[in-house]
Amino acid sequence: MPTESYLHPQAGGDVLLDVHVVPNAPRTQADGTHDGALRVRLKALPVEGRANEALVAWVATTLGVPRSAIGLVRGHSARRKHLRIAALHAAAADWPALAGR
Secondary structure, three states, X not given: OOOOOOEEEOOOOOEEEEEEEEOOOOOOEEEXXXXXXXXXXXXXXXXXXXXXXXXXXXXXXXXXXXXXXXXXXXXXXXXXXXXXXXXXXXXXXXXXXXXXX
């Protein structure tokens, strides 16, 4: 796992991912960092949890892990969010793909 500033390994093997989202973008993609968090532009609108669902789906697909391995810990209605990636899947995740490398 890379040592990016937005990745925070936890005791037990889980990884917290610090994300700053920008909703209503032309397409969903990583777009560098913002204040120590991975900036992700989301195509989804920030209504009725659609942006949160789109973020979890994008992270799961990008890392190559099941959606059930990712939980939204903090920031349900904020632009700054913390996602928890379960330890079982964090070890096998494709971390470089997250930053678009």
